[in-house]
Amino acid sequence: MATALNEHIVTSYEDELINLNKAISEMGGMVEQAITDAANALLKLDHKAAQDVRQYDKLIDGMKDRITEMAVSIIARRQPIAVDLRMVVTAIQVANDLERTGDMAKQLAKRTLQIESLALAPKFYNGVKHMTDLVARQLKSALDAYASRDAAKAVDVCAHDDEVDLMHTSLFRELLTYMMEDPRNISQCIHLLFCTKSLERVGDHATNIAEAAFYLETGRQLGQDETQRQQL
Amino acid sequence: MNVMQQATTSPIEIRTPKMPAMEGRAVSVFYGQKQALYDVSLAIERNQVTSLIGPSGCGKSTFLRCLNRMNDTIDICRVTGEIRLDDEDIYNRDIDVVELRARVGMVFQKPNPFPKSIYENVAYGPRIHGLTRSKIELDEIVTSSLRRAGLFDEVKDRLNEPGTGLSGGQQQRLCIARAIATRPEVLLMDEPCSALDPIATAVIEELIDELRENFTIVIVTHSMQQAARVSQKTAFFHLGKLIEEGHTSDLFTNPKNKQTQDYITGRIG
Numbered sequence: 366m367a368t369a370l371n372e373h374i375v376t377s378y379e380d381e382l383i384n385l386n387k388a389i390s391e392m393g394g395m396v397e398q399a400i401t402d403a404a405n406a407l408l409k410l411d412h413k414a415a416q417d418v419r420q421y422d423k424l425i426d427g428m429k430d431r432i433t434e435m436a437v438s439i440i441a442r443r444q445p446i447a448v449d450l451r452m453v454v455t456a457i458q459v460a461n462d463l464e465r466t467g468d469m470a471k472q473l474a475k476r477t478l479q480i481e482s483l484a485l486a487p488k489f490y491n492g493v494k495h496m497t498d499l500v501a502r503q504l505k506s507a508l509d510a511y512a513s514r515d516a517a518k519a520v521d522v523c524a525h526d527d528e529v530d531l532m533h534t535s536l537f538r539e540l541l542t543y544m545m546e547d548p549r550n551i552s553q554c555i556h557l558l559f560c561t562k563s564l565e566r567v568g569d570h571a572t573n574i575a576e577a578a579f580y581l582e583t584g585r586q587l588g589q590d591e592t593q594r595q596q597l
Numbered sequence: 598m599n600v601m602q603q604a605t606t607s608p609i610e611i612r613t614p615k616m617p618a619m620e621g622r623a624v625s626v627f628y629g630q631k632q633a634l635y636d637v638s639l640a641i642e643r644n645q646v647t648s649l650i651g652p653s654g655c656g657k658s659t660f661l662r663c664l665n666r667m668n669d670t671i672d673i674c675r676v677t678g679e680i681r682l683d684d685e686d687i688y689n690r691d692i693d694v695v696e697l698r699a700r701v702g703m704v705f706q707k708p709n710p711f712p713k714s715i716y717e718n719v720a721y722g723p724r725i726h727g728l729t730r731s732k733i734e735l736d737e738i739v740t741s742s743l744r745r746a747g748l749f750d751e752v753k754d755r756l757n758e759p760g761t762g763l764s765g766g767q768q769q770r771l772c773i774a775r776a777i778a779t780r781p782e783v784l785l786m787d788e789p790c791s792a793l794d795p796i797a798t799a800v801i802e803e804l805i806d807e808l809r810e811n812f813t814i815v816i817v818t819h820s821m822q823q824a825a826r827v828s829q830k831t832a833f834f835h836l837g838k839l840i841e842e843g844h845t846s847d848l849f850t851n852p853k854n855k856q857t858q859d860y861i862t863g864r865i866g
Contacts, residue, residue: 371864378863444822446849449862584851 370448378443385435385456386512389463392428393508396463399425399470400504400567404497407477407560408490418474425467432460451584455577459511462570462577466504469563469570476556476563485553489543492536493557496564499529503571511578522575523587529568536561616684618643618783618813619664619701624678626659626668633659636678637839639832641783646805646814648824648845651834652860657817660834661785664815665701666694682783699726702776706788708768710760710775715752718760718771719743722779738778745811746774747804766797773804777812784808786816790823802827821861825849833857 373379399421406414436453439445445453503522510518540554540561579587617640626634634656641647641664649657659668666687668674680687687697699722710718719739722728729735739756743749748770752763760771769789776784786805790798805814805827818824824831825845832842833854841854852858859865 371859374863374865445862446821446825447852447858447862450850 378439381435381439381443382445382449382452385432385439385453388428388432388435389456389459390508390512392425392432392460392463393512395421395425395428396466396470397501397504397508399467400473400497400501403470403473403477404494404501404564407473408485408494410477410480410482410485412478415474415477419471422467422471426464429460429464433457436460448581448584451581455511455581458577459574462573466567466570469567472563473560476560480553480556482553485557489540489550489553489557492532492539493560493564496529496532496536496561499532500564500567500571503529503568504574507571507574507578510575511581514578514582516579516582519575519579519582519587523572523579526568526572529565533561533565616643617641618682619815620681621660621663622679622681624660624663624676624680626656626663626677627675628671629673633837634663635837637834638678639839639842641813641815642830643813644809644811645830646809646816646828647830647832648828649815649817649832649834650819650821650824650861651840653819654836655834656837657832657834658787659837661787661815661817664783664785665698665703667698667703669694696726699779700781701783701785702779702781703785703787704769704772704776704789707792708765708772710763710768710771712759712761714757715743715760715763715771716756719774719778722775726779728779742774742778743771745777745808746770747800747807748774764797766793766800769793769797769801770804773801773808777808781812783813783815786814788817788819791819798823821849833860835860 399418402414403418406418436457439453503525506518507522510522537558540558543550544554576587619641621637621639624634624637625632637660649661651657662668663676663680668676676688711721716739719742720735723735723738729738740749743752748767751767763771790801808814816828828845831845831848833840835856841852841857849861852861
């Protein structure tokens with residue numbers, strides 16, 4: 366866990382860094398919500414909810430711009446170094462990954478609007494539902510690791526990314542089977558296949574956020590070697 | 598392979614790049630009863646800029662002043678430990694202090710040119726140390742020193758005017774020219790830019806980077822950003838102790854010690 370930092374002598378600088386962290390937490394919450402809402406909209410084929418997710422993405426984009434501006438302003442005026450510099454640089458990275466994750470939620474919503482049927486067969490969406498739960502958990506853990514500067518938790522998130530990839534591969538096979546069984550399934554299954562791709566990318570962004578959390582806390586990049594070393 | 602082996606076993610090859618230019622070993626300094634520096638061991642690498650940082654009274658200037666025995670001028674000051682210049686203890690009795698200060702030059706916080714002409718300011722050192730045999734040689738040293746200090750073009754038409762008539766930044770570069778005129782191995786700088794505006798500071802910083810090719814530089818600075826900009830190695834002092842030293846880029850992105858982190862990020866330690 367992170368060692369507690371003393372306060373800056375300049376309180377307005379301290380406040381700016383706190384506000385930056387708050388903004389990241391807030392944006393993280395928004396994106397988590399967007400992914401959950403988008404997945405729910407997809408599984409119920411709820412067009413109204415899907416429209417809301419698309420609208421909500423504009424707020425997420427705005428949040429990213431705000432965080433970038435805050436970070437650039439801190440760099441220009443305060444010349445942060447050491448842990449402060451890492452905080453500002455990772456804030457920009459994390460905001461970027463969150464914005465991309467928000468885009469994935471928007472992708473799910475767009476697919477929802479394109480699927481032309483009244484309901485999905487449960488056997489189609491069970492796998493998608495499980496994958497959504499898994500990536501939502503990964504995203505939450507990554508954001509927690511970042512907020513609490515927990516390097517061990519960050520390593521854990523990265524180690525679990527394989528599960529997301531495996532699930533993506535197995536869902537691909539499953540959906541392929543349904544398509545071969547009955548060509549009438551193809552349209553729905555193709556849409557769902559693109560959705561799983563989006564979810565898989567959410568998992569990748571969660572990993573990026575976890576890597577940023579690790580760097581923030583330790584000052585080291587979390588490479589392949591480091592992941593293995595930390596797990597031993 | 599053979600050539601490589603020969604190269605590594607040749608004594609000259611071993612001496613030049615590997616050995617630090619100067620090295621302090623367990624240096625302690627006392628002003629009367631008060632101890633100002635505790636057991637500091639620090640190597641000053643050749644052709645690199647080493648910056649010493651830390652809050653006021655942390656001992657960084659004291660350590661710097663040990664490197665050319667400037668502390669000798671203070672009666673109550675006592676230095677223990679060893680400071681080696683090219684494997685020779687500079688506190689050895691046989692050492693000629695005047696000659697030592699020609700080999701380890703110094704530039705101070707406030708530009709302090711002699712109340713003489715620009716030419717004489719630079720010519721003074723080489724002359725008293727008998728480094729030249731003729732006026733032509735001396736002219737050559739003055740010109741090349743001023744050139745290296747990046748000042749020549751600005752003063753070439755008025756070498757006989759007083760050095761004190763120059764601007765602050767020019768005066769500081771004159772002092773640098775004066776310090777390098779004796780061809781020192783090491784150049785010590787005690788907050789050389791603290792009395793200068795940002796442009797003059799940038800000029801000096803650029804100069805420090807160029808001088809590194811021929812000299813080893815140790816700089817004391819209160820500006821963290823300056824230490825980060827100009828030096829390859831940074832040493833952080835606190836309450837007379839060397840807390841942390843390392844590559845500048847490591848120390849400023851990921852300091853190992855909490856005291857270092859608190860100081861460089863401006864936290865209440």
